[in-house]
Amino acid sequence: MTSTDMLQIIGESGQTVSEDETGLPPEKLVEMYECMLRTRAMDERMINLQRQGRIGFYVPSTGEEAAQVGSGMVFGADDWIFPSYRMPGTLLMRGASPRAMIANCYGNSEDLCLGRQMPVHYSFAEQNVVSISSPIGTHIIHAVGTAYAMRLRKTDAVAGVFFGDGGTSSNDFHSGMNFAGVWKSPCVFVCSNNQWAISVPFEKQTASESVAVKAKAYGMPGVRVDGNDVLAVYQAVSAAVARARAGVGPTLLELMTYRRGPHSSSDDPTRYRGDQADEWLSRDPILRFRKFLERQDLWSEDREQESSTRVKDELNAAIKEVEKLPPPPLDTMFTDVYAKVPKFLREQYEHLIETEGTGHEADPDAAFPL
């Protein structure tokens, strides 16, 4: 297999093109499909809220649902996930609630991050989903440290880390892959190669023939996978997780997909690209998986209607609830900087309250960046 060969199980019309070794039972297949629908629905709804000015920023992931959901299903409860910002599907698959995610986008008092970060920078300790930050690539080496700790503590847990094609150029892609190679870390590196880093196409990002081949530089295997084929994703990630769990070492996976939408709600892709997106429309991961399920009589137009209505209703209900919540209280600006609020921060807080009271109003016109 050359480094540009690609694992695919479901063909574009839903037929099986290579052996399905996933062994997934029907109900799991349906669960995955519904999670893909939920991810897509959330995408559309949140972008809509952003356009209406009800939330300030969003990062759509339309077209990348298979990569998210297929890998999200693999990891166990004791495994840790170090996500990127463009993968709500993985978090949903792990049990993060849409409501909690919506609260994060509103940055209100129910947001587990207490409104301290921008929208989509989630953090779900209960699901072992580590805090997302904006700087690209920094978390890749975190996963390697956590994987080290898992081994030192003699667990058989695994760390999974997710990043984009742009992320492979970052410093900590290099340090993370390199440390993991030397340490034979129980770590799985998952690159969603959606072929764009904002406006920069893959061929300006790196001259290597693939992301997968970069694994060689670190003494680990690299595998290219059709990222729009949820079963191929599931199978490849499963194999890599099994390998890590067994103590054999880390793997780099490259999930080939496409960023169909803008980079974020602040981005206008017409400035830098034509309509390659159309070509990828035909490879839609949801449509493809639906065809696969229908061929096996696991799905139908009726179920589609029922399911998508239910998903949308759930989302709308959650949004309605969340929108009523107040912002986080003023003192949360000063807590969690340190374990205990030190004297100098307490004084800053007290001085603020003394001189300005607690009645701060947000500026409704404030703009949003990328």
Added chain:
Amino acid sequence: MTSTDMLQIIGESGQTVSEDETGLPPEKLVEMYECMLRTRAMDERMINLQRQGRIGFYVPSTGEEAAQVGSGMVFGADDWIFPSYRMPGTLLMRGASPRAMIANCYGNSEDLCLGRQMPVHYSFAEQNVVSISSPIGTHIIHAVGTAYAMRLRKTDAVAGVFFGDGGTSSNDFHSGMNFAGVWKSPCVFVCSNNQWAISVPFEKQTASESVAVKAKAYGMPGVRVDGNDVLAVYQAVSAAVARARAGVGPTLLELMTYRRGPHSSSDDPTRYRGDQADEWLSRDPILRFRKFLERQDLWSEDREQESSTRVKDELNAAIKEVEKLPPPPLDTMFTDVYAKVPKFLREQYEHLIETEGTGHEADPDAAFPL
């Protein structure tokens, strides 16, 4: 050729083991050999000065002369060199004077760097040898920027950058290789894999099967070379330089060698390694090249005696001269921070002179770090 195959021309007894395509005329071969002798002599002399407390710090390169001299010979006058600290032979080969290098180690008024950096952190603008700094790896991406500028200015010059096996773990190995791949830079990356980064052996540095294979991650060719074989080094570097000059793109070379001595005058290798060094003694690059030259009647015991005496005399004379020189004048502490000395620095200087005069004596007991 697998990534661990290695180019070798001269065998360990001086015989030719693969075709010599260098086309080097006899006088060039002898020039290279003498430069290797000079490099070795300088090494021994400077370490000696350090042991006597006459200079504070030195970095020996014994056993790595072929890598230095073989590559130093290739680059042309208009090419630029971004060296590491362990390659005086390359600088000598380019025409840097031993006296200037010794003045640098004394940090005195004749030091072109005005005594501002530690010993062996040379800078020779006249030879297009760019200022060496201590942080590992930072210069790798500089070479790529310079190579870009060479192309933009439509010259056919080439940038050569040198670093160690430890350097391949640095952030700017990654950025440098990646940018060069994308830009098809006229740049040659030369890694002296001497198998140690202070006390850290290569297998703890990276799990990749070689340094050369790392080139694949950046879409460029990588070649492993016997770094103790000066002709193999010359030939491989020549090919890479020709490729760069012709606009085809960058190359990564891995020169396999061994750090026979301590990391620096501050290091005690007995703390962390046994006597693998012995094994490498038999692969001594100078001895090997001497046998090669002797087989072709280009060298003899007489010439060896004459040459090594001459080289040592030259060095001793230079040291004697340099030792007499005064330290750099006090005002050089404040110049070259900016193009012009700004008012606030002029005031700091004037205040210093006013309150403390100009008669500062150095503390002779001050210790030296790594």
Added chain:
Amino acid sequence: MAEITIVQAVNDALMEEMGRDEDVVVLGEDVGVNGGVFRCTADLFDTYGEDRVIDTPLSESGIIGAAIGMALYGLRPVPEIQFSDFIWPAFDQITSELAKMRYRSGGQFTCPMVIRTPYGGGIRGGHYHSQSPEVYFTHTSGLVVVVPSDAYDAKGLLKAAIRSPDPVLFLEPKRIYRAPKTEVPEDDDYIVPLGKAAVRREGTDFTITCYGAMVPVAVEACDKAADQHGWNGEVLDLRTLVPLDEDALLASVTKTGRLVTLQEAPKFTGYSSELSAIVAEKAIDVMEAPIRRVAGFDVPFPFTLEHVYMPHADRVLRAIEDVMTYE
């Protein structure tokens, strides 16, 4: 005279300097085809081509490191860091290499360049799209640090920076990128000299120091102080943080005897602390009141509560009242 925004001023300066000097090149993430995420490099790609307007891989260390290599060879690079919050991967290159190259080589090698980067809060960007990192650079000997506060200065200072023989960090106040417009001369060659502060409002009762997006806040606070109390404050826009125009600072406090410093960066060991230190060292006897600092809180930049975090005119006014009523 044309009325333009800061974004336009930056774009004009780049367009003109690239036209004047073919050694000027622009590089960074999304600066080329896309014209920059804030549009500061719009149309440069079409005008000067992909060799001089370079979309780079996603590596700030690579961007600055490559720019250093270009500058060593004689080009005049103007790298962009998309948000100043993302400058840290390049910090080793900036502090270890860029700032020390001239000094450590005895003047044999230099790498003049202008690192442009938007900084500061007020756009609801949270931790990583809002910070004000000036002090990390002002403490790094060898760098010039510039912060314009309107389009006139943005254009004139950027042109001066591009022509400067020293490496310059050019911090662009993104909160005021698009407002208010200011008048800018048509003359292609006007320059605002580095190292000179500007008095934005003359006064005799107290001094406010500020820079970047805090300048309009300081002016507003002064206006309020005049309205509400009849006090006549002086607003000193520092414009260049290194080298600081110390004479202007000392002249102003010598006149007023009262000082409020204003910055949006966190307070502790922030830039303004230096201004206090200088005054406490050189002019303590003219001071008629404590020096009050208005600054960001010593917490990571928040998201939802950013409007509480950001210094605003009323907060500054309170500090003015403190120093004016002190006995």
Added chain:
Amino acid sequence: MAEITIVQAVNDALMEEMGRDEDVVVLGEDVGVNGGVFRCTADLFDTYGEDRVIDTPLSESGIIGAAIGMALYGLRPVPEIQFSDFIWPAFDQITSELAKMRYRSGGQFTCPMVIRTPYGGGIRGGHYHSQSPEVYFTHTSGLVVVVPSDAYDAKGLLKAAIRSPDPVLFLEPKRIYRAPKTEVPEDDDYIVPLGKAAVRREGTDFTITCYGAMVPVAVEACDKAADQHGWNGEVLDLRTLVPLDEDALLASVTKTGRLVTLQEAPKFTGYSSELSAIVAEKAIDVMEAPIRRVAGFDVPFPFTLEHVYMPHADRVLRAIEDVMTYE
């Protein structure tokens, strides 16, 4: 009581804490088999094994990033950066990740660790083996910054730091790594609390603030001032730069009315500027003289002329004379 060096104190603290808590791990370049280039981690490898004393690849970003990952999972890593001059490749990890993890996750994730690193001049190390980078970290909200000045503190503060729930930068003054020895209790569990300054010499005439390798210089200068002028100075060793023991600072200047600040880092926007600013804000009316700062010059750290660069007792004495004779 045993008389030991700072190196030994650091080594003892690590040895004991690793024995006490098996979550403590040490990682860095040459810290394992070699025992650290300054020997601070000597014998740990043999005692606790290669899984807990880890020789890493040459990447500071990797060292700190991996340590963050370990700490997230519950380990208590103590990464070493070989020289603080080489910390910059890790600065993004420190400022963007380490310092903000607790805050940005709403307290869901924390990464307590101690980054140990030797800093400072006086060992003829030139630019890259001599710098004092404290202010880059004291301005970064979320970090604790500690600088011991003798073996007693080095051991007690390091143990406190390892047990702290917050990330700590532990700057070790390498110039005095091996001298002078100080007495350290045999008790394995003594701790020097974070956030408390220590008066090293009591006095009433003037105050000198200092930390790390500048503490003996301050004491020597005070002794000279007493000898030569009969002035009785107070030496305040800050020990923890964040959180600063502001009460101790204000108490001392309230008593003495005169302040000299001492640091070896460059002066401009250095740590000591904050001390001036605090005093100018909170205690200006007790001051009987300008605040004089003794600091490194605003240049890259030099090699041959380092003895001129480094603040020494006579230079401090001159500043003391300035503030004592001021009228």
